Amino acid sequence: MRQSDLPLLEALHRYKGQAPSSYHVPGHKSGVFLSKLEGTSDSVVYDKALIFKTLLNIDITEITGLDDLHEPSGVIAEAQALAADCFGADHTFFLVNGSTVGNLSLILTVCEPGDLIILSRNVHKSVIHGLMLAGAKAVFLPANVDASTGFSYEVYSQHLKEALEQYPQAKAVFLTNPNYYGLTIDLESIAQLVHEYNIPLLVDEAHGAHFGIHPKLPKSALACGADGVVQSTHKMLTAMTMGSMLHIQGARLDVTLVKQRLSMLQSSSPSYPIMASLDLARWLIIHYGYAWAEDVINEIEAFKIWVKDETHFGIWDNDDPFKIMMFDRTGSLSGYELQQALEARGCYIEMADPENTLILLSLASTKQDIEKLVENLKEIQLVFRLKEQEIEAHFTNKVSRLEYIKQLKLSKPVHFHLSQWKGHKNPDQTTLVLLENAIGECSAEMIIPYPPGIPVLLSGETITKEIVVYLKKCADMGARFQDAYDSSMQSVLIYKSN
Amino acid sequence: MRQSDLPLLEALHRYKGQAPSSYHVPGHKSGVFLSKLEGTSDSVVYDKALIFKTLLNIDITEITGLDDLHEPSGVIAEAQALAADCFGADHTFFLVNGSTVGNLSLILTVCEPGDLIILSRNVHKSVIHGLMLAGAKAVFLPANVDASTGFSYEVYSQHLKEALEQYPQAKAVFLTNPNYYGLTIDLESIAQLVHEYNIPLLVDEAHGAHFGIHPKLPKSALACGADGVVQSTHKMLTAMTMGSMLHIQGARLDVTLVKQRLSMLQSSSPSYPIMASLDLARWLIIHYGYAWAEDVINEIEAFKIWVKDETHFGIWDNDDPFKIMMFDRTGSLSGYELQQALEARGCYIEMADPENTLILLSLASTKQDIEKLVENLKEIQLVFRLKEQEIEAHFTNKVSRLEYIKQLKLSKPVHFHLSQWKGHKNPDQTTLVLLENAIGECSAEMIIPYPPGIPVLLSGETITKEIVVYLKKCADMGARFQDAYDSSMQSVLIYKSN
Numbered sequence: 001m002r003q004s005d006l007p008l009l010e011a012l013h014r015y016k017g018q019a020p021s022s023y024h025v026p027g028h029k030s031g032v033f034l035s036k037l038e039g040t041s042d043s044v045v046y047d048k049a050l051i052f053k054t055l056l057n058i059d060i061t062e063i064t065g066l067d068d069l070h071e072p073s074g075v076i077a078e079a080q081a082l083a084a085d086c087f088g089a090d091h092t093f094f095l096v097n098g099s100t101v102g103n104l105s106l107i108l109t110v111c112e113p114g115d116l117i118i119l120s121r122n123v124h125k126s127v128i129h130g131l132m133l134a135g136a137k138a139v140f141l142p143a144n145v146d147a148s149t150g151f152s153y154e155v156y157s158q159h160l161k162e163a164l165e166q167y168p169q170a171k172a173v174f175l176t177n178p179n180y181y182g183l184t185i186d187l188e189s190i191a192q193l194v195h196e197y198n199i200p201l202l203v204d205e206a207h208g209a210h211f212g213i214h215p216k217l218p219k220s221a222l223a224c225g226a227d228g229v230v231q232s233t234h235k236m237l238t239a240m241t242m243g244s245m246l247h248i249q250g251a252r253l254d255v256t257l258v259k260q261r262l263s264m265l266q267s268s269s270p271s272y273p274i275m276a277s278l279d280l281a282r283w284l285i286i287h288y289g290y291a292w293a294e295d296v297i298n299e300i301e302a303f304k305i306w307v308k309d310e311t312h313f314g315i316w317d318n319d320d321p322f323k324i325m326m327f328d329r330t331g332s333l334s335g336y337e338l339q340q341a342l343e344a345r346g347c348y349i350e351m352a353d354p355e356n357t358l359i360l361l362s363l364a365s366t367k368q369d370i371e372k373l374v375e376n377l378k379e380i381q382l383v384f385r386l387k388e389q390e391i392e393a394h395f396t397n398k399v400s401r402l403e404y405i406k407q408l409k410l411s412k413p414v415h416f417h418l419s420q421w422k423g424h425k426n427p428d429q430t431t432l433v434l435l436e437n438a439i440g441e442c443s444a445e446m447i448i449p450y451p452p453g454i455p456v457l458l459s460g461e462t463i464t465k466e467i468v469v470y471l472k473k474c475a476d477m478g479a480r481f482q483d484a485y486d487s488s489m490q491s492v493l494i495y496k497s498n
Numbered sequence: 499m500r501q502s503d504l505p506l507l508e509a510l511h512r513y514k515g516q517a518p519s520s521y522h523v524p525g526h527k528s529g530v531f532l533s534k535l536e537g538t539s540d541s542v543v544y545d546k547a548l549i550f551k552t553l554l555n556i557d558i559t560e561i562t563g564l565d566d567l568h569e570p571s572g573v574i575a576e577a578q579a580l581a582a583d584c585f586g587a588d589h590t591f592f593l594v595n596g597s598t599v600g601n602l603s604l605i606l607t608v609c610e611p612g613d614l615i616i617l618s619r620n621v622h623k624s625v626i627h628g629l630m631l632a633g634a635k636a637v638f639l640p641a642n643v644d645a646s647t648g649f650s651y652e653v654y655s656q657h658l659k660e661a662l663e664q665y666p667q668a669k670a671v672f673l674t675n676p677n678y679y680g681l682t683i684d685l686e687s688i689a690q691l692v693h694e695y696n697i698p699l700l701v702d703e704a705h706g707a708h709f710g711i712h713p714k715l716p717k718s719a720l721a722c723g724a725d726g727v728v729q730s731t732h733k734m735l736t737a738m739t740m741g742s743m744l745h746i747q748g749a750r751l752d753v754t755l756v757k758q759r760l761s762m763l764q765s766s767s768p769s770y771p772i773m774a775s776l777d778l779a780r781w782l783i784i785h786y787g788y789a790w791a792e793d794v795i796n797e798i799e800a801f802k803i804w805v806k807d808e809t810h811f812g813i814w815d816n817d818d819p820f821k822i823m824m825f826d827r828t829g830s831l832s833g834y835e836l837q838q839a840l841e842a843r844g845c846y847i848e849m850a851d852p853e854n855t856l857i858l859l860s861l862a863s864t865k866q867d868i869e870k871l872v873e874n875l876k877e878i879q880l881v882f883r884l885k886e887q888e889i890e891a892h893f894t895n896k897v898s899r900l901e902y903i904k905q906l907k908l909s910k911p912v913h914f915h916l917s918q919w920k921g922h923k924n925p926d927q928t929t930l931v932l933l934e935n936a937i938g939e940c941s942a943e944m945i946i947p948y949p950p951g952i953p954v955l956l957s958g959e960t961i962t963k964e965i966v967v968y969l970k971k972c973a974d975m976g977a978r979f980q981d982a983y984d985s986s987m988q989s990v991l992i993y994k995s996n
Contacts, residue, residue: 024847025733025739025858028732036790042785045504045781052775052778054548054551054553055553061739064846100766101595112916234526235525259981264624264630267599269598269732273550284535346516347521348519361521364534369521483568483757487569
């Protein structure tokens with residue numbers, strides 16, 4: 001088995017090449033239903049449905065020769081072993097339910113009910129969901145924010161050491177790196193520290209699957225020594241959406257249990273196209289990762305210089321060149337307004353917050369993508385007459401969030417459980433109040449502005465004035481609140497104080 | 499909004515038609531990476547990778563106008579509402595992680611830790627996994643097997659009533675219908691009975707998404723009155739693999755909580771192609787479901803008559819014409835051997851067990867599929883000289899399983915918890931013994947021959963001689979044992995008797 005092989009994608013092509021007849025699921029029978037639609041009066045629908053045609057040829061099931069994701073011993077095992085070799089892991093699991101299922105499985109591997117884990121606050125909501133499923137306790141590390149930008153979310157070794165000393169029963173440390181804005185923490189020294197306490201370091205590297213493939217990119221979490229790492233191969237590499245990987249190295253995690261947790265949480269009919277796209281993504285990294293990264297990073301560096309020197313926009317410094325966090329230095333356009341202006345011109349961006357828009361490029365991006373961006377930013381600058389506005393006014397927007405984040409210290413242990421979402425079913429215990437009347441009350445729900453899906457308020461936390469101000473601002477500016485009882489963020493569910 | 503609309507598929511085409519530039523995930527950028535591979539020396543890989551090309555155009559993320567599966571208010575909400583209308587539900591949720599996630603979510607909606615639920619024993623393993631995540635208790639209904647075939651898994655109202663009387667604290671009844679072999683239970687009278695106790699009836703209808711679309715098909719679970727129904731739209735209809743639906747009707751289930759459970763367990767980056775394929779599957783049912791079913795069922799009926807009248811093969815009667823459970827009446831070929839013989843001739847079947855092969859057709863099957871089957875069965879009959887063998891000898895194979903299943907009465911409550919998979923990590927409590935030495939011991943693991951993935955042994959159950967005989971036979975005949983500690987089934991993990 002060599003890195004030039006594509007065991008899974010090749011097996012699917014071999015199968016397809018035999019022109020096999022299907023007497024099994026899936027019911028679409030390699031897309032044969034399309035031929036029944038062909039020639040009917042529904043030609044408009046037929047034309048639209050054709051987009052599925054070629055891929056359905058490999059959208060098959062675990063028939064002989066195609067292995068079994070949940071008990072791999074053939075081509076899936078080979079593809080996973082090649083991925084482990086490529087990314088530097090001892091074991092790699094292909095994920096078909098996104099990094100979400102990787103995070104859930106890691107938590108359910110290290111935590112049983114009542115167990116405690118140490119987390120950074122900027123964990124993805126799937127980590128919180130894992131804690132709810134596990135019935136585990138979490139202490140959240142202090143939030144250390146770089147005051148000049150507001151994006152950096154540092155984890156200081158000193159704070160982590162205090163937490164590890166104060167909670168010697170902790171089963172693991174779980175951190176997000178990089179964050180959504182492409183900023184990283186000093187994972188190497190953190191890994192060393194965590195391992196002094198002989199517990200595993202788990203890293204949600206959803207946004208860093210491309211780390212380590214070029215010298216201008218940060219080191220990968222595995223290279224830094226993390227024990228369990230989740231990567232969204234679909235985000236920064238080339239896999240189909242929901243295609244992710246879970247990497248394990250060393251002996252601090254029970255690989256058998258990880259496998260069992262994954263088989264609990266992933267479909268018993270996993271998607272072969274998604275798995276094959278993971279196989280192909282690994283192959284591309286090996287053969288073209290460096291060269292493609294080199295080209296795109298060069299384009300991005302030139303673009304950033306242009307923005308800084310010749311426009312009214314600003315770009316925050318970060319560690320991942322593929323993530324460009326841009327804002328209007330004149331304060332005229334909010335992040336959401338800049339997003340709308342770009343979308344009106346056919347440029348769809350990753351996300352916006354009250355101040356910024358996040359532009360995300362990848363190995364697949366082209367020179368033309370950058371040129372289109374330049375052209376449209378020039379036009380937006382003119383149309384909105386940005387030069388007439390007052391520079392720096394927008395900073396007022398950011399202050400409330402910075403003040404809020406800065407006041408968060410090492411949390412008390414928060415005990416998560418499945419009924420934390422069910423407050424609204426227990427009118428004896430909880431009540432819905434207007435957000436402005438909730439100051440000083442205890443939240444009975446988790447509030448997550450989306451994107452990027454990081455919890456601002458946890459069930460069981462006290463609601464401060466700063467949090468209320470921040471949430472109202474998010475709502476005014478169009479953020480979405482998934483899973484909130486009142487998704488308009490007019491009101492919030494609190495525990496009644498008896 | 500009308501059933502002639504395809505809100506989600508059309509929105510994706512509209513988006514694609516704008517030739518938008520992507521500054522967001524996924525990293526493949528609508529498949530643009532393929533153009534970077536084009537013209538390189540890796541033309542062989544390029545050709546294979548091209549199979550992804552057209553579909554990657556709609557493999558996108560939750561950008562403006564494309565709604566959000568976890569908080570739908572636009573085209574996904576519309577597509578789900580049309581599906582609810584088509585299948586007769588009050589609410590329909592699109593699933594991108596298979597029926598697995600539907601079953602998990604239903605269990606986690608009705609059960610909190612310590613709660614009790616009534617189940618049939620032939621539930622899919624995802625139901626057991628849901629109980630483990632919920633920390634719930636289950637009582638398993640007696641197994642009532644039709645002695646002539648061994649496939650039918652009846653749920654008698656009398657047994658269910660006894661269970662409901664004995665366990666008035668039960669939160670729900672969860673049944674599988676149809677079973678993997680296309681046999682159904684009397685769901686309508688069961689629903690009436692369950693509702694007398696004012697608890698919800700949950701049905702895993704994974705293999706029956708096509709029920710109700712033609713008079714020769716059984717009634718759907720929703721039509722029978724079930725409260726929560728999970729359907730694998732990819733199994734018997736035309737969705738991409740992992741595309742399923744969860745339907746809710748009535749007020750016995752908390753729809754808000756169902757939604758929250760799904761958002762815990764499904765990727766925060768759900769696959770748009772899978773969701774759009776659900777939209778298309780609903781449209782096809784409305785417009786062509788009856789006509790295509792009529793054609794294929796006619797072909798199947800003629801095929802069955804031919805098999806019975808003119809071959810040495812037999813076909814068991816069942817309720818779903820699309821599932822054909824065939825066996826060699828001469829006893830020469832085991833189910834696995836018949837499977838191999840068919841596969842050697844390019845006919846891939848759904849599954850085999852020691853006696854039978856399961857042939858699965860669908861609305862997409864063609865006259866040519868049937869003809870190929872006929873041709874190959876004729877040849878297999880000749881090559882293996884089936885007429886020279888003794889008819890009925892194979893029945894010895896089946897007896898041990900029948901005897902084993904028949905002895906299962908209403909179980910005591912089994913309390914499920916997350917550490918049930920972890921026995922091997924606690925050498926103080928558990929030990930691995932040879933299967934033949936395990937008779938009379940208490941199992942510390944769940945044993946599931948696969949396919950079809952129905953638990954034969956639960957953690958906490960006593961291991962009988964009949965179970966040992968049956969498991970050895972399964973292993974000898976090539977069944978796979980996912981998640982078993984010893985997947986070769988030589989040995990089994992038991993609790994030490996102190």
